[in-house]
Amino acid sequence: MRSDSDPLAERFWFSAEGRRLAGTLFPPFLLGRRWFSGKARGLEEVWVADAFLLGPREAGLRLLLLQVRFAAGETALFSLPIRLAGNLPPTGLVEGDRIGPLSASSPQCLWEATGDPLFGGALLDLLAEEKELLGPQGILRGRRGPLLDELDASGELPKDSRLLGREQSNSSLLFGNHLFFKLYRKIEGGPNPDAEIHERLSGVLRFPHVPRYGGRLDYEPQNGPPILLGLLTEAVPHRSDAWTLALAAATEWMQQAGEHRPEEPSSRPSWELLGRRTAEFHLAMAGPPDDPAFRPEPLRGEEIPLFFEGALGLLRRSFGMPDGPPEVPLGVEEERLAKLFPRIEARFRAILRLPANLLKIRIHGDYHLGQVLATEDDFVLIDFEGEPERSLAERRHKTLALRDVAGMVRSFHYAALAPIFLQGDTGEERSRRLAVADDWRRRETRRFLEGYFAAAGGAPFLPTAPAERGTLLDFFVLEKAVYEVGYERNNRPAWMQIPLRGIEELLEGSRQSEENGQS
Ligand SMILES: Nc1ncnc2c1ncn2[C@@H]1O[C@H](COP(=O)(O)OP(=O)(O)O)[C@@H](O)[C@H]1O
Numbered sequence: 001m002r003s004d005s006d007p008l009a010e011r012f013w014f015s016a017e018g019r020r021l022a023g024t025l026f027p028p029f030l031l032g033r034r035w036f037s038g039k040a041r042g043l044e045e046v047w048v049a050d051a052f053l054l055g056p057r058e059a060g061l062r063l064l065l066l067q068v069r070f071a072a073g074e075t076a077l078f079s080l081p082i083r084l085a086g087n088l089p090p091t092g093l094v095e096g097d098r099i100g101p102l103s104a105s106s107p108q109c110l111w112e113a114t115g116d117p118l119f120g121g122a123l124l125d126l127l128a129e130e131k132e133l134l135g136p137q138g139i140l141r142g143r144r145g146p147l148l149d150e151l152d153a154s155g156e157l158p159k160d161s162r163l164l165g166r167e168q169s170n171s172s173l174l175f176g177n178h179l180f181f182k183l184y185r186k187i188e189g190g191p192n193p194d195a196e197i198h199e200r201l202s203g204v205l206r207f208p209h210v211p212r213y214g215g216r217l218d219y220e221p222q223n224g225p226p227i228l229l230g231l232l233t234e235a236v237p238h239r240s241d242a243w244t245l246a247l248a249a250a251t252e253w254m255q256q257a258g259e260h261r262p263e264e265p266s267s268r269p270s271w272e273l274l275g276r277r278t279a280e281f282h283l284a285m286a287g288p289p290d291d292p293a294f295r296p297e298p299l300r301g302e303e304i305p306l307f308f309e310g311a312l313g314l315l316r317r318s319f320g321m322p323d324g325p326p327e328v329p330l331g332v333e334e335e336r337l338a339k340l341f342p343r344i345e346a347r348f349r350a351i352l353r354l355p356a357n358l359l360k361i362r363i364h365g366d367y368h369l370g371q372v373l374a375t376e377d378d379f380v381l382i383d384f385e386g387e388p389e390r391s392l393a394e395r396r397h398k399t400l401a402l403r404d405v406a407g408m409v410r411s412f413h414y415a416a417l418a419p420i421f422l423q424g425d426t427g428e429e430r431s432r433r434l435a436v437a438d439d440w441r442r443r444e445t446r447r448f449l450e451g452y453f454a455a456a457g458g459a460p461f462l463p464t465a466p467a468e469r470g471t472l473l474d475f476f477v478l479e480k481a482v483y484e485v486g487y488e489r490n491n492r493p494a495w496m497q498i499p500l501r502g503i504e505e506l507l508e509g510s511r512q513s514e515e516n517g518q519s
């Protein structure tokens with residue numbers, strides 16, 4: 001086959017035929033992916049920035065780096081493993097993995113290959129052997145960490161891979177029972193907090209409530225800093241993630257309330273323990289000052305207005321209103337957002353009154369119930385990537401620990417509302433269920449906060465006065481809900497109602513401060 005018509009040839013994707021194929025097949029495919037963050041941005045163009053042949057040529061596997069351009073001109077890079085095969089899904093893949101045929105008459109088809117065991121095998125081989133692959137525009141490099149060394153030494157290196165749930169911002173593979181690999185979808189150059197924090201917590205700090213570090217896959221473009229493409233960690237045996245646990249508890253509470261006076265379901269492990277583990281995580285992050293990337297820093301007075309400006313910028317981006325609320329909103333949804341905009345801005349101003357007598361530390365950055373695994377009697381924290389809608393540099397900034405606490409507070413709100421919003425309840429039934437859900441949310445949030453403040457008590461990253469603590473936590477809870485509106489618009493538009501309702505509730509009164517001002 002001529003190299004300009006063979007999708008496995010080194011330079012195919014840079015030929016006129018390759019560019020045409022990328023422009024035709026990838027945009028509709030990307031728009032249908034849960035992990036494609038950019039659905040509300042107007043996808044203009046897609047092309048291949050680099051391509052690597054994985055495993056033997058006959059396997060037909062390639063790892064593509066796709067450059068995407070949006071309507072406003074900004075670009076983003078995404079990873080996409082592909083496999084060239086026939087018209088039926090290859091082993092491990094499903095119909096939904098079909099990207100499309102090479103041409104209307106071709107018997108050959110491109111498939112999204114993340115779930116393909118051959119892809120998993122090639123990936124683990126890259127890491128375990130610390131291989132270096134050359135592509136037309138850069139290098140793909142695998143590296144192994146202590147856990148991989150140990151498994152290799154004891155002859156326990158797993159061979160088989162299994163794709164985990166597809167309802168994620170990234171994609172994850174499980175290797176045997178021991179190793180967990182996360183393939184990042186939206187990728188960016190520079191140090192990545194997920195790898196950085198896993199390495200530090202499980203290495204120098206020996207923090208027991210995170211998975212151990214196992215290795216990494218990096219892309220080194222000819223021009224620009226290395227980009228983390230994937231991270232290998234310990235696979236933690238767990239009952240479920242805390243999101244599933246919370247959803248089940250909230251649903252049970254609502255069902256019982258329909259029949260008789262609800263009995264308190266007992267969550268195992270308890271949300272109070274989750275609060276404690278969260279505090280211990282923050283105390284570890286505020287720990288030894290050996291590494292400048294992690295050394296705590298005092299918050300300076302002039303930084304307080306920056307929190308306000310940052311939140312305002314986020315509000316503009318999340319609501320898709322770069323110049324503030326439009327005078328004549330275009331539709332019902334825009335009108336709702338435009339009305340909320342000035343009220344949110346006014347609430348954000350409360351932070352300007354706070355004194356700056358705290359320490360800033362590195363935090364989780366995108367802390368919610370889905371970022372915690374529940375074992376039989378404890379919790380393990382995962383996914384230190386930070387909020388995927390923010391730049392990598394921003395996600396590595398030291399900031400106030402209450403931002404994480406606020407993330408979890410929002411998550412209890414999501415868990416309470418998701419069963420109602422996603423089932424489309426209406427009328428009286430809906431109002432009744434909302435009231436019961438609110439009951440559950442308030443009680444469990446309080447438990448989480450009690451656990452947190454009891455363990456983190458007088459830590460120098462927390463305000464000592466309960467009123468200041470309440471104001472700061474309220475600020476971050478509202479900021480997180482604003483972030484979520486943007487995240488849902490771009491990723492899961494049907495879920496946007498949840499943070500919007502959260503914002504409306506927060507703006508309604510002082511209720512939140514009462515809950516948040518734990519002493
Ligand atoms: N170390 C691990 N061991 C076992 N399962 C894990 C591990 N880390 C994550 N998972 C599973 O993968 C899911 C998604 O992981 P996460 O890191 O949150 O990915 P994403 O960045 O896509 O949100 C988790 O909810 C959990 O079910």
Ligand SMILES: O=P(O)(O)O[C@H]1O[C@H](CO)[C@@H](O[C@H]2O[C@H](CO)[C@@H](O)[C@H](O)[C@H]2O)[C@H](O)[C@H]1O
Pocket residue numbers: 168169170243366368369370383385386387388389407410411412414415484487
């Ligand atoms: O898990 P990620 O790092 O990809 O985080 C992103 O996706 C989350 C959803 O998967 C999103 O979290 C929001 O939805 C959760 C329920 O699915 C809820 O528990 C969280 O409170 C809510 O923020 C997260 O915001 C986003 O960054």
